Amino acid sequence: MPRHYDPNQPRVPAGNSDGGQWTDGGHGQGGTLWLARGPLKPSSSALHTTIQGALALFTWLSALNSRNQRAVVAFKAREYLVRNAFLDLEGVRLLNREEVSEICKKLDDVQTATNKAAVAKGPPTAYRTPAEYGTAVHAELASKISALKDANFKAETSYLKSVEEAPDRKGEATYGQKDTIRVDVYENTGTGTVCVYDIKTGRRGLSVPRMLEIAATVHRSYTDVHRIIVTEVRPQ
Secondary structure, three states: OOOOOOOOOOEOOOOOOOOOOEOOOOOOOOOEEEOOOOEEOOOOHHHHHHHHHHHHHHHHHHOOOOOOEEEEEEEEOOHHHHHOOOEEEEEEEEEEHHHHHHHOOOHHHHHHHHHHHHHHHOOHHHOOOHHHHHHHHHHHHHHHHHOOOEOOEEEEEOHHHHHHOOOOOOOOOOOOOOOOOOEEEEEEOOOOEEEEEEEOOOOOOOOHHHHHHHHHHHHHHOOOOOEEEEEEEOOO
C-alpha cells in the first residue's frame, strides 16, 4: 500500500529523546529528514540557528526537486505565532509527487504557468542581469495568475524576496530597487492548509524573515488556516 503524506501524522512524545519527530505512522519507512521541536522564536539566537538549519536543509533538498519528488517545509499557521514572531516549524521532508499533489493540487498548474512565463520572456542571456530576468518572469507569472481572479489561488508580491534576490553587485539590481518584483503563489486548499509555491529564478534560499512574511501574508488573506506548506518552483 503506498505511503501518503499526512500532516497530522503522530509524533514521538516530547519527553523522549526523539521528541517532536514525525513517526512513520506504521507504514514502515519513515520520511522525516529533520524536524524542529515546537514553537521557535527567532529572537533567541540558539533557536534562530535551529530554524536556519532546517531552512538550509530545505534549500539543499530543493536542489533535488524533479517530476517525481519535491522538498517541502511545513509549519503551523496560528495568528498569535505570527503576531509574536514565532515559527511553529513542523518539519522538512522530501515527498514523492503523489504525496505533494494530494495536498497541493495546483502544483502542476503552477509549474506549467512558471514554465510558460519563462518561455514568454525568453532566455536569461537576453537580459542584462539575473535580477532583470527574474523580474520579467515573476511579473509575467503574476499577471497570468491574477487574471484568473481566484481568491483561493493568487500571486502575492514579496518585498523581502525582491530585496534578497537582487544582489548588490556591479551591473545588477541594487537592494530594494523599485523595479525588482518577486512573487509567491498561494493556494488555499479549503482544508485548513495553504500551499505556498516559492517561485525561484535565483539562488537564494528561504530565510527566517521570509517565513514570517509568508505566515503574515497567509493570515491577511485566509483567517481559518492551520498549516502552511512551502515548496520551491523553478522554470524547467
